[in-house]
Amino acid sequence: MRTIFMALSFIASGIGVNAQSGVYVTYDDFENNRLTYATNSPAEDNKIRFNEFIAKPYIIVKHKGEKVHVFKDEIYAYKNKKDIVRTWNFTPYYFLEKGPVWIYYRDVYTSQPKGTQRVRKYFYSTYGKGEIVPLTVDNLKRSFPDNSPFHLFLDAQFRNDAELAHYDSYSNKFKVNTLLEKTRAGITKN
Known part of the structure; x- marks a missing residue:
């Protein structure tokens, strides 16, 4: 699972430069503005749900019509349109x-x-x-x-x-x- 996720992150990172939403897998990705599961237009349907109240160990990213589960302890932050949210100890901080x-x-x-x-x-x-x-x-x-x-x-x-x-x-x-x-x-x- 982790190998597949990392492979996908390298493929998707190339389209993340001007992205509206997506996931920063590492701190280096954040510093270089490389988003995984990125969208390039505000019209694209890419929703990120943190699952804070249900206390699940993953976020759900709706990307190109599919729901992708990304483990909170395997990402640095995510960008949801204008907000950048860093995850720390399974908690979101804007x-x-x-x-x-x-x-x-x-x-x-x-x-x-x-x-x-x-x-x-x-x-x-x-x-x-x-x-x-x-x-x-x-x-x-x-x-x-x-x-x-x-x-x-x-x-x-x-x-x-x-x-x-x-x-x-x-x-x-x-x-x-x-x-x-x-x-x-x-x-x-x-």
Whole structure:
């Protein structure tokens, strides 16, 4: 099964350059924008279902009228029209930004006094294949233990963890990435 899947990925990767949807089998495929099971037009019917609520170990890709099962632990991410979704520990995370930290989000349902409510939670990884962890001040400090200026600016700039997800429209980046770039530049100049 895995051999057939890999053979198909090499055949299909050639058509993935301008694709609307498909699967990034490896991190290298993601970096080079090579999609497996790719579609080239928005009109083509290529649907990707993650099977999160049913907790199946595979995603279902409807490609050229056929349903293909692709195991979640054998792929890096998938692209579904405009969204790029990275899979980590069988969980989907929507990709937002690549920078000093890679920013992701995930909508989760939380219990409220009057039922459930969908809440957006933010996550990050320190590099493309890195572990995805919640975007919190404590986690960022643990990820960059030797960057004392970054720690100080985190405490000064952000009153709580929710503010870490603020976007800086001036620099067209998340504020946490802008801050990390500035403190890294200051450290390398010394």
